[in-house]
Amino acid sequence: GEDVEQSLFLSVREGDSSVINCTYTDSSSTYLYWYKQEPGAGLQLLTYIFSNMDMKQDQRLTVLLNKKDKHLSLRIADTQTGDSAIYFCAHDGLSGGYNKLIFGAGTRLAVHP
């Protein structure tokens, strides 16, 4: 959706860190989410962040939120081949209602040896 923008593709070397970026337009978002989708599969919830936080860490995942710039990022430390997938940023918010998520088009992460 045009409310959420992500770069389409990211390629990293195994063991390096990956940073996937997302920008959104709806400043009323309460929660922002990162989902992972492997080929032919549904979406797996990775993590989420409340809009009054600026950082959340969960094992290899670090989420940074700059609410002023409406910018969200997901950092994956020590990226592995199993991390290859499409990553979707999503938010709730008034433009979509609090009960539905607005997704970006996804960033395809390719991890190479």
Next chain:
Amino acid sequence: DTGVSQDPRHKITKRGQNVTFRCDPISEHNRLYWYRQTLGQGPEFLTYFQNEAQLEKSRLLSDRFSAERPKGSFSTLEIQRTEQGDSAMYLCASSLAGPGTGTDTQYFGPGTRLTVL
């Protein structure tokens, strides 16, 4: 397996036929959502149930689409007179929402991939 399940996983049909998909949410989740995902795009919201009540429908949900959740548990999504533009992945998600539950975190099923010939 206590996750969201969907059936069938794949459906191939001819244009003009009716199809029905089923979603079984996580047990005790009171909210259920349907999304549609086309190739290269993120999921787009179709409709949402709180228990058995359908509370919101997207403009994407034309008159040919109908969804039900008769007992507040499983849900069905029916598409009548399918068109080639209906070809997509149909995703179901569920969540537990209410006082003290925090974010309305949605958990997705594996999806039903529909191909209309």
